[in-house]
Amino acid sequence: MAVGVSDILQSAFLTQHPVKMLIKGQWVESASGKTFETFDPSSGRVLATVAEGGQEDIDRAVRAARKAFESGGWSRLTPSQRGRLLWKLADLIEQNADELALLESLDNGKPIRYARSIDIPQAADHFRYFAGWVTKLEGNTIPVSVPNMFTYTLREPLGVVGQIIPWNFPLQMAAWKLAPALACGNTVVLKPAEQTPLTALRLGELICEAGFPRGVVNIVPGFGDTAGATLAAHPDVDKIAFTGSTEVGKKILQASVGNLKKVTLELGGKSPNIIFPDADMKLAIRGAMNAIFFNQGQVCTAGSRLFVHTSIYDQVISELSKAASNMKIGAGADPATELGPLISPEQLERVKHYIELGRSEGAVPVTGGQRPEREQLPGYFIQPTVFDKVHDQMTIAREEIFGPVVVALPFDTIEEVTTRANRSMYGLAAGVWTTDVKKAHEVSAALKAGVVWINTYNVFDAAAPMGGYKQSGYGREMGHAVLDAYTQLKTVWVNLW
Numbered sequence: 156m157a158v159g160v161s162d163i164l165q166s167a168f169l170t171q172h173p174v175k176m177l178i179k180g181q182w183v184e185s186a187s188g189k190t191f192e193t194f195d196p197s198s199g200r201v202l203a204t205v206a207e208g209g210q211e212d213i214d215r216a217v218r219a220a221r222k223a224f225e226s227g228g229w230s231r232l233t234p235s236q237r238g239r240l241l242w243k244l245a246d247l248i249e250q251n252a253d254e255l256a257l258l259e260s261l262d263n264g265k266p267i268r269y270a271r272s273i274d275i276p277q278a279a280d281h282f283r284y285f286a287g288w289v290t291k292l293e294g295n296t297i298p299v300s301v302p303n304m305f306t307y308t309l310r311e312p313l314g315v316v317g318q319i320i321p322w323n324f325p326l327q328m329a330a331w332k333l334a335p336a337l338a339c340g341n342t343v344v345l346k347p348a349e350q351t352p353l354t355a356l357r358l359g360e361l362i363c364e365a366g367f368p369r370g371v372v373n374i375v376p377g378f379g380d381t382a383g384a385t386l387a388a389h390p391d392v393d394k395i396a397f398t399g400s401t402e403v404g405k406k407i408l409q410a411s412v413g414n415l416k417k418v419t420l421e422l423g424g425k426s427p428n429i430i431f432p433d434a435d436m437k438l439a440i441r442g443a444m445n446a447i448f449f450n451q452g453q454v455c456t457a458g459s460r461l462f463v464h465t466s467i468y469d470q471v472i473s474e475l476s477k478a479a480s481n482m483k484i485g486a487g488a489d490p491a492t493e494l495g496p497l498i499s500p501e502q503l504e505r506v507k508h509y510i511e512l513g514r515s516e517g518a519v520p521v522t523g524g525q526r527p528e529r530e531q532l533p534g535y536f537i538q539p540t541v542f543d544k545v546h547d548q549m550t551i552a553r554e555e556i557f558g559p560v561v562v563a564l565p566f567d568t569i570e571e572v573t574t575r576a577n578r579s580m581y582g583l584a585a586g587v588w589t590t591d592v593k594k595a596h597e598v599s600a601a602l603k604a605g606v607v608w609i610n611t612y613n614v615f616d617a618a619a620p621m622g623g624y625k626q627s628g629y630g631r632e633m634g635h636a637v638l639d640a641y642t643q644l645k646t647v648w649v650n651l652w
């Protein structure tokens with residue numbers, strides 16, 4: 156039976172006062188008794204009151220994770236048993252997919268059609284992919300040149316991992332972080348974003364239901380400069396994995412210095428999306444739409460700089476603007492919605508500020524640039540916006556907007572466009588649209604980005620590594636690349652003399 160909005164709002168989970176945090180296998184209120192509210196961004200109504208984690212809660216959660224790690228509560232299970240728990244969690248996510256999708260859509264604003272077809276299945280798939288790795292974390296035997304030595308490596312977990320995640324893909328981000336950390340034998344303290352704590356906490360219930368030992372996963376909702384900063388600086392945390400803004404990423408790195416904890420960062424972007432005149436035009440325009448308007452543009456890989464060859468520029472901008480202005484804007488929970496609200500009033504102000512800045516610098520919105528009618532859409536909505544008459548030096552062409560705003564930039568040659576595309580402090584992703592195989596590979600080789608999509612955009616898979624060049628981050632998530640980020644190598648020398 157399909158789950159409706161009223162079922163969710165009246166569910167035992169949401170009607171707790173407050174929704175509690177998970178520490179050492181127990182659902183508890185914060186030590187301070189403090190709480191915060193989480194909102195539905197399509198209306199501003201309060202969805203739930205949530206326990207607000209602070210320093211003392213983070214301390215308790217880290218102690219619980221340390222105990223679960225050192226006592227062998229997690230590591231003493233066989234790899235097969237640990238893999239089975241991760242697999243079971245994936246099954247539970249699927250069994251509760253309707254509820255999780257609606258919860259995600261309400262808390263974040265994203266269209267339910269995408270939450271149900273992308274966010275939730277991909278989160279489940281992530282746990283399944285990493286369930287498979289638990290039994291395959293092998294070391295090597297090393298052919299050293301010292302006589303009579305047998306030398307091998309072991310791939311060992313790091314210990315207690317702190318994970319700080321953003322609000323744009325709350326459940327997926329939790330899965331991207333938890334699955335590899337747990338597969339590698341670490342224990343975790345996860346801090347969801349203050350705007351969207353609900354699906355991570357519901358996931359915590361499923362983690363308990365799956366039968367994970369106490370303290371292996373602790374989930375502490377709270378704010379960045381309190382709970383997040385305490386976790387990042389904590390002397391007993393061995394590693395921090397962070398996804399969020401480049402600005403906060405730098406703070407995390409500074410906070411990590413005290414005990415030199417390992418750090419991986421998945422940060423911002425201003426990704427170029429390049430359409431050549433020999434591209435399949437229909438596919439390219441649909442791709443450019445998806446690149447910037449998926450998830451209201453609140454995607455770190457958003458294709459926010461659209462480079463279009465001069466010979467097709469007018470045609471592409473006109474068709475893109477038409478498609479953008481036809482998007483169905485509405486509450487995420489409405490199945491017809493294609494573009495939901497932004498996450499918060501702050502994010503709405505930020506995007507509006509950039510749109511005004513674009514105008515004042517001389518750029519022209521061909522479509523969008525306004526809030527839709529407030530009477531019909533009272534939440535934090537903004538129209539999908541396409542800017543023309545943009546120059547590379549304008550603020551809207553350089554800074555990450557994190558909203559449904561794309562700048563269109565004409566170009567003439569391959570060398571010119573790759574040089575301009577690379578002239579950014581970011582290097583997270585890029586798109587290339589062409590039917591010429593040689594050109595596709597030439598351009599993708601020239602682009603300084605951690606991910607290049609050719610004739611597609613915003614495609615992710617648990618098996619495919621993802622991460623940034625330059626100030627878009629350190630390390631990779633997903634695929635076997637992430638295993639290096641959650642393990643350390645021990646080299647063992649045995650004298651056989």
Ligand code: ADP
Pocket residue numbers: 319320321322346347348349377378379380382383384385387398399400401403404406407
């Ligand atoms: P955004 O600007 O898109 O909200 P942020 O980078 O600010 O993204 O937030 C991403 C995550 O980082 C959130 O969970 C937030 O609470 C957390 N965070 C924010 N500031 C800090 C900080 N100083 N230390 C640790 N975590 C932080």
